[in-house]
Amino acid sequence: MAFGKGCHLHLIDGSAYIFRAFHALPPLSRKSDGLPIGAVSGFCNMLQRYVEGNTGPDAPTHVAVVFDKGSHTFRNDLYDQYKANRDEMPEDLRPQIPLTRRATEAFNIACKEIEGFEADDIMATLACQAREAGGRVTLLSSDKDLMQLVGDGVEMLDPMKNKRIDREGVMEKFGVAPDRVVDVQALAGDSVDNVPGAPGIGIKTAALLINEFGSLEELLDRAEEIKQPKRRQTLIEKRDQIELSKKLVQLDHGMELPFTLDDLEVRDPDPETLLGFLTEMEFRTLTKRISEKMGVEAPVIPDTTPDGANPSEAAPDWPAIDPEAYEWVRDMDALERWITQAHERGWVAVDTETTGLNEMTCDLVGISLAIEPGKACYVPLIHKASGSDDLFGGDDLAEGQIGLETALDALRPLLEDPAVMKIGQNMKYDAKVFARYGIAIAPIDDTMLMSYAMNAGQHGHGMDTLSERYLSHSPIPIKELLGSGKKMITFDRVPIADAVKYAAEDADITLRLWKTFKPQLHKARVTRVYEGLERPLVPVLAQMERTGIKVDRDTLSRMSGAFAQKMAQLEEEIHELAGESFNVGSPKQLGEILFDKMGLEGGKKGKTGAYATGADILEDLATEHDLPARVLDWRQVSKLKSTYTDALQEHINPETGRVHTSYSIAGANTGRLASNDPNLQNIPVRSEEGRRIREAFVAEEGKVLVSLDYSQIELRILAQMADLPALKDAFRQGHDIHAMTASEMFNVPLDEMTSDIRRQAKAINFGVIYGISGFGLARNLRIPRAEAQGFIDRYFERFPGIKTYMDDTIAFAKEHKRVETLFGRQIHTPEISAKGPRAGFARRAAINAPIQGTAADIIRRAMVRMPGAIADLPAKMLLQVHDELLFEVESGAVDDLIGTAKEVMEGAAAPVVHLDVPLVVDAGQGANWAEAH
């Protein structure tokens, strides 16, 4: 058929598909010879799904997969830096490139590439030809460079999000019509492709300018009219650069092609060719699926493994994720059927939907369940009827819901049944919600924590990331249901039919992730980490967070007032000293005052060209002038006021009168917890004024706050891991460790030790934990770099174990791409072999991670054991601050608690790990946190 009116051309951005497949999937290699094959596999799966989805009236009549070819294009002749910051193609991907061409041909889809041109140019040319012939075009790509082609029958389709982008979509993204997209891109530049653009102008500003002037050319000709001086100057001075940028982003739609649109007609694949290729690649699941589809017998793939090592898992034969397939549970009969099935299986994936993200205040809106891949449901509970308006309490409940109490009473036995595993993604959230409705969910598995145990350092562990990486599926974004910004709605206002798709999909995905991860845990050797350090922490933290800590609003409020006065006073003095009024809180304005107006020494820094005005710089300047010192004071007070006395009051829960932080278990790569909303792990303590904030953290009437903290835990771990006899002895004998280090290094007897020498040794001790460098130590101690390097050299000489530990750790990291704690926690270090400045970061992180991580493991173990140990005491564990646990206890039981909790903490490493150095815990108590610490 000749291409013309009524025809529909699909153009697939093949190169983008390959890169996505490569990065989304775990490394996979052909069983028989180890050829890396992950990207080809992902690519074939995408093609298969693409072909399967091509039915109905909108199906394409013509299709081509288009690839980039050659690294040098006409754009490099225009500008040698074009795409110059691109990383080299990964080793594992290179051999797969030709195979993806063969895959395309095997599917009998036209495969096009032309030396010296980017895929985008070919797509542009074809799209224009098709448009002129009167046909429709869909560009399957998410590359924003293609947006300039949209309009007049040409649309884009983001294959991952399954989102069509038409003229309006382009307007949304670029703020201009498609024919002006290149103008905006020319101004905004592109850091990915290294298109320079106009410095300081982004998409938003560019769109504003183009809309005002009509076109880029007009804008550049009339640049003098621009009011903002900096912007005007940029546009005039960088005119050449901007015009060059336009040439770089402008796609070539007039290429001479050695083929025509007619050559791209859709053809059915030939079974023999396609299955032959898939068999050669040894894709078992895909071969089977396609054979069934084509009604042919599946070819046999021999099961050969090179040296019998590492036979890869057979890819699971699961139905595709299909939001249409999920069930809306409308009545008790249906719910009972799901409950029965969960009991039969012995597991069920559970996900809760709520009115907000704060588990302490939100309401439960609905519950989704999944029991097998593709088999999931949603139980709506308190969705509002769609007609009911939210202005005047239009609270009519929608039809098709079971009453909240009735449903929870039916679910409670299942959720609390010790014989049924409840599977969730970030179960602490759901556990806290259920707890507020009187349900103690147990036992649990958590896919987020499984991923964290196996993959810390490799990628994030949110559901979207995991689904994309391990299931090649992008979940429905919550934004699609709730909207965003001002007119965002709560989940109970979402129409139930939409909620079913979203919520049940989440449960389905969670179940699939669980089935994927569960068998991998022991192969990755992290079962003990997951079962001993991650999973059991969930109920412990849930309880701590629900308990919260009492914060006295009046104390904070009084302090805030005092701070405000102090700030006003300082501000006045600062303006006086500067000779003009300016925003003290603006580093930019401050920098200009200090360095331009007052002419103090100090240079520019950073890409933005702004002066650096950090505390260390201001401290240096303070010797020259009074102003920097006042600014430092102002900043301190300002910080205390905004972050602590003011923000903290907002976090006091009106019902409990307490502040409830949330800990992320899988946030920090090293195994540490992180505290947020609010962060209670960085409440001031180092400065006298700041420490007073802690007076607002108080015990309930008749109770006392008790703080227990590990003394020097990271240095003790260093002594253990690096096997440093001198350090171990010092810890065993309870000596002052920094003084001992100083004595050893500088040959000063202990009884002649000065505080200054000790201070330097202390800095070195900490420096070692951070992966010391001469530069870093020099900066910290404010001494010449050579001198700092001398200290380090001597330190390595006196404690040779340190050097060995560091070298061994780096060698291990290079070999395994990860490091480990004493308890087997793995922290991946993918950048350890990178070159450039990133290598330094990766090296220091690799040295620090086992130490910081082991300390984190130890306090986790203490926390897991703590509830059982103190069960009989009138005490509650409230907070964890990395090496400190804070308790609230009835006054009469303080000594009991200290005795018990101290024992748990000091013995937390045993019996799994024996330490040659004792763990020592110091205790404090008082009516508030300042006294207790």
Add this chain to the structure above:
DNA sequence: AAATTCACG
């Protein structure tokens, strides 16, 4: 949304 600054261990 990015950059800057600063609070903690």
Add this chain to the structure above:
DNA sequence: GACGTACGTGAATTTC
């Protein structure tokens, strides 16, 4: 020989 560095976090604020 130069580069650019202390490790791990979260939050408020200004600027683009």
